[in-house]
Amino acid sequence: MRGRKITSADVAARAGVSQSAVSRVFTPGASASPRTVQKVRKAAAELGYRPNVIARTMASGRSRIIGLVVAYLDNYFYPEALEKLSKLLQDRGYHVLLFMASQTAENVDDIVERILDHQVDGIVAASAGLGSELSARCRAAGVPVVLFNRSQDDPSLSAVTSDNVAGGRRVAEFLLAGGHGRIAYIAGWEGASTQRDREFGFLAGLARGGAALHSRAAGEFRLETARTAARVLFAGPDRPDAVFVANDHMAFGVMDVLRHELGLSVPGDVSVVGYDDVPPAAWPAYDLTTVRQAATRMVAETVAILIDQIEQACDEPRRIAISADLRVRGSARVPAGWSR
Amino acid sequence: MRGRKITSADVAARAGVSQSAVSRVFTPGASASPRTVQKVRKAAAELGYRPNVIARTMASGRSRIIGLVVAYLDNYFYPEALEKLSKLLQDRGYHVLLFMASQTAENVDDIVERILDHQVDGIVAASAGLGSELSARCRAAGVPVVLFNRSQDDPSLSAVTSDNVAGGRRVAEFLLAGGHGRIAYIAGWEGASTQRDREFGFLAGLARGGAALHSRAAGEFRLETARTAARVLFAGPDRPDAVFVANDHMAFGVMDVLRHELGLSVPGDVSVVGYDDVPPAAWPAYDLTTVRQAATRMVAETVAILIDQIEQACDEPRRIAISADLRVRGSARVPAGWSR
DNA sequence: ACCCGCTTTGCATACGAATGCAAGGCCGGA
DNA sequence: TCCGGCCTTGCATTCGTATGCAAAGCGGGT
Numbered sequence: 001m002r003g004r005k006i007t008s009a010d011v012a013a014r015a016g017v018s019q020s021a022v023s024r025v026f027t028p029g030a031s032a033s034p035r036t037v038q039k040v041r042k043a044a045a046e047l048g049y050r051p052n053v054i055a056r057t058m059a060s061g062r063s064r065i066i067g068l069v070v071a072y073l074d075n076y077f078y079p080e081a082l083e084k085l086s087k088l089l090q091d092r093g094y095h096v097l098l099f100m101a102s103q104t105a106e107n108v109d110d111i112v113e114r115i116l117d118h119q120v121d122g123i124v125a126a127s128a129g130l131g132s133e134l135s136a137r138c139r140a141a142g143v144p145v146v147l148f149n150r151s152q153d154d155p156s157l158s159a160v161t162s163d164n165v166a167g168g169r170r171v172a173e174f175l176l177a178g179g180h181g182r183i184a185y186i187a188g189w190e191g192a193s194t195q196r197d198r199e200f201g202f203l204a205g206l207a208r209g210g211a212a213l214h215s216r217a218a219g220e221f222r223l224e225t226a227r228t229a230a231r232v233l234f235a236g237p238d239r240p241d242a243v244f245v246a247n248d249h250m251a252f253g254v255m256d257v258l259r260h261e262l263g264l265s266v267p268g269d270v271s272v273v274g275y276d277d278v279p280p281a282a283w284p285a286y287d288l289t290t291v292r293q294a295a296t297r298m299v300a301e302t303v304a305i306l307i308d309q310i311e312q313a314c315d316e317p318r319r320i321a322i323s324a325d326l327r328v329r330g331s332a333r334v335p336a337g338w339s340r
Numbered sequence: 341m342r343g344r345k346i347t348s349a350d351v352a353a354r355a356g357v358s359q360s361a362v363s364r365v366f367t368p369g370a371s372a373s374p375r376t377v378q379k380v381r382k383a384a385a386e387l388g389y390r391p392n393v394i395a396r397t398m399a400s401g402r403s404r405i406i407g408l409v410v411a412y413l414d415n416y417f418y419p420e421a422l423e424k425l426s427k428l429l430q431d432r433g434y435h436v437l438l439f440m441a442s443q444t445a446e447n448v449d450d451i452v453e454r455i456l457d458h459q460v461d462g463i464v465a466a467s468a469g470l471g472s473e474l475s476a477r478c479r480a481a482g483v484p485v486v487l488f489n490r491s492q493d494d495p496s497l498s499a500v501t502s503d504n505v506a507g508g509r510r511v512a513e514f515l516l517a518g519g520h521g522r523i524a525y526i527a528g529w530e531g532a533s534t535q536r537d538r539e540f541g542f543l544a545g546l547a548r549g550g551a552a553l554h555s556r557a558a559g560e561f562r563l564e565t566a567r568t569a570a571r572v573l574f575a576g577p578d579r580p581d582a583v584f585v586a587n588d589h590m591a592f593g594v595m596d597v598l599r600h601e602l603g604l605s606v607p608g609d610v611s612v613v614g615y616d617d618v619p620p621a622a623w624p625a626y627d628l629t630t631v632r633q634a635a636t637r638m639v640a641e642t643v644a645i646l647i648d649q650i651e652q653a654c655d656e657p658r659r660i661a662i663s664a665d666l667r668v669r670g671s672a673r674v675p676a677g678w679s680r
Numbered sequence: 681a682c683c684c685g686c687t688t689t690g691c692a693t694a695c696g697a698a699t700g701c702a703a704g705g706c707c708g709g710a
Numbered sequence: 711t712c713c714g715g716c717c718t719t720g721c722a723t724t725c726g727t728a729t730g731c732a733a734a735g736c737g738g739g740t
Contacts, residue, residue, distance in 0.1 A: 005481075005726090007727085009727095018691075019727080020690060020727090020729080021690075022727090023726095023727055023728055026727090027729095031687060032688070033689090048477075050453065050456065051457065051726085051727075052726050053458045053459065054397050054398055054725090055725070055726035056726080058398050058694095058695050058696070058727070059729080060695085060727080060728055060729085061728095065437070072423070073422060073423045074619065078419075079414070079416070079418075079419035082413060082419075083412070086439070087440050090440065096438045097435055098422075098426050099430070100423055100426045100427045113390065116390065117390050117392070118394065256623055259625075260625075261624075280620065283592060284596040284599070285592070285600075347697085349696080358719070358721075359696090359697075359720090360697090360721080360722095361719065361720075363696095364698090364699095367697090370698090371719090376718080376719080392696055392697070394696080394697095395695070395696035395725095398697075399696075399697045399698040399724070399725055400697080401698095
């Protein structure tokens with residue numbers, strides 16, 4: 001037995017006003033006299049009326065919903081970002097409709113089509129790219145898109161990342177200053193701009209210090225692959241004395257292999273540096289030196305861009321790279337003179 | 341310049357049929373002749389038509405959206421569950437609208453009201469309770485609610501948990517069998533049924549083994565509080581030789597304090613057991629013995645209940661406790677004869 | 681007392697698809 | 711050939727709110 005729903009017409013009848021008056025009372029910025037407001041609020045409270053968001057969307061064309069595409073949540077950078085994103089949007093009266101891009105099943109483009117079906121006011125694509133015809137459709141539909149922690153060439157897409165190139169460079173400088181001579185790199189998924197930029201900056205930094213990469217393996221941003229990569233890199237006699245891992249998630253796996261499988265000491269035998277500064281990086285068990293990718297600021301920028309484009313119809317896409325500082329902890333030898 | 345939207349009427353005109361015919365072609369189970377289907381599909385493809393989900397919701401009264409309330413994502417049990425939940429629902433044609441219950445700002449009831457405004461077809465409340473008048477409103481609105489990883493007395497609410505009592509008991513048996521004599525407990529947030537049930541089972545298990553609790557401290561399910569609790573419990577000379585921590589998230593913090601602040605060996609000096617079996621529990625750095633709370637099965641049951649209630653209108657609420665086995669790893673002394 | 685201008689209000693319609701109802705088409709059986 | 715019944719189809723209406731427009735109300739200045 002589900003009670004009939006209370007509509008604005010019911011409230012109007014009880015308050016002795018028109019349905020539009022009720023609507024105006026619940027529409028911020030609409031004109032209504034104090035007397036009307038009071039009558040309507042009273043009637044609404046007595047009936048337990050709540051505006052129907054779907055109908056509102058239908059009529060106004062604005063859903064106050066943001067579609068979010070995420071590929072995986074096992075890299076703990078994303079839960080953190082998701083939590084902050086959702087909260088920030090809630091504060092602005094928006095909500096997140098979640099779409100998981102199961103890496104296997106479907107491609108992101110299909111998902112974005114489905115997102116558009118929901119009449120979202122904006123889209124955030126975290127760690128995912130967009131086909132160019134899809135980005136065109138979004139533009140045609142007037143739905144702004146922000147790439148989060150990824151960027152791509154399409155100039156019509158906004159993107160928020162950390163300054164991956166500078167971050168990578170900084171790691172190189174740090175490791176060189178620490179006197180490391182055999183420096184390795186474990187890469188992320190090669191299709192990701194973050195991977196490419198981090199590696200580019202890192203290699204540039206090494207080169208500028210007159211050094212070259214000792215060895216390299218692909219980790220694909222996946223834990224198990226990174227572990228395998230570590231086993232391979234550290235198999236021979238001429239093993240690295242430092243390794244930069246393209247994100248923290250993989251770095252944990254690498255440290256585990258080094259310490260618990262190969263019996264190496266970190267940072268005694270090998271220095272390990274990660275990227276992201278996810279919460280577990282600060283846990284004493286890992287105490288991982290890493291590049292801080294400020295999720296809070298990245299999310300704030302993402303929301304700012306989105307809201308601007310939605311509400312001001314300020315149409316220019318923006319691309320932002322948040323500065324990325326090194327977080328010096330205990331997993332890598334600290335050069336003399338560097339403060340933690 | 342946003343192109344005018346393509347509606348079913350546009351498709352109808354181009355295909356030479358009525359708008360209802362178009363609607364029927366896109367409504368599974370509606371009757372349409374093969375000829376009509378073909379004409380409509382062709383026209384739709386040519387125009388790039390996609391049904392407007394909002395309008396469909398408006399007309400049909402069903403949104404195929406599930407509202408999800410989560411309090412925090414820093415306990416990594418929830419990202420895992422969220423990912424699985426979202427994927428499973430996507431496979432069934434549903435989507436997740438996310439609501440973060442910032443523990444400070446608002447209470448869950450307010451949030452659920454806002455969820456209801458969105459005409460969701462169902463609600464999942466993860467680690468959160470519901471006021472009784474709110475649960476009545478949901479019932480009145482015909483919106484099924486499933487509590488995830490929490491249960492409460494209200495018999496109109498479905499709930500999916502692990503068998504926390506049995507899980508707690510099993511930990512007690514394991515620790516006693518391991519010959520521990522000074523067994524401590526670090527509690528979760530006292531308002532949570534999971535906390536109460538785990539402790540109840542644990543104490544019952546101790547009692548049945550003729551033992552009593554050595555000491556207890558409150559961890560509130562929060563990392564920092566758990567660390568403090570560990571410092572307090574292990575401050576005196578008569579420190580515990582085993583501690584059951586109410587979830588893994590806190591257990592990591594406890595292990596870190598024991599090892600890196602107090603210089604104790606785990607499991608040499610102290611055995612630590614957690615609850616949840618989140619992914620990092622299996623990482624060698626922690627290698628945490630814990631109670632496996634099968635997220636996959638819990639999510640599957642949650643979805644099953646939800647869909648049943650939505651689609652069959654099978655109205656009886658169900659409460660399910662998934663069996664919870666001990667995952668024996670290296671953080672606690674293993675009794676002779678127990679297999680890992 | 682009169683007029684101008686701003687605020688408030690109601691009316692009517694739009695948003696886009698789903699669906700009850702009745703009419704039309706088609707088929708088979710007698 | 712005629713009739714009954716089922717499958718298709720279109721018409722008209724519905725869902726609940728927002729909003730353009732025009733009318734009404736109100737207040738102040740002269």
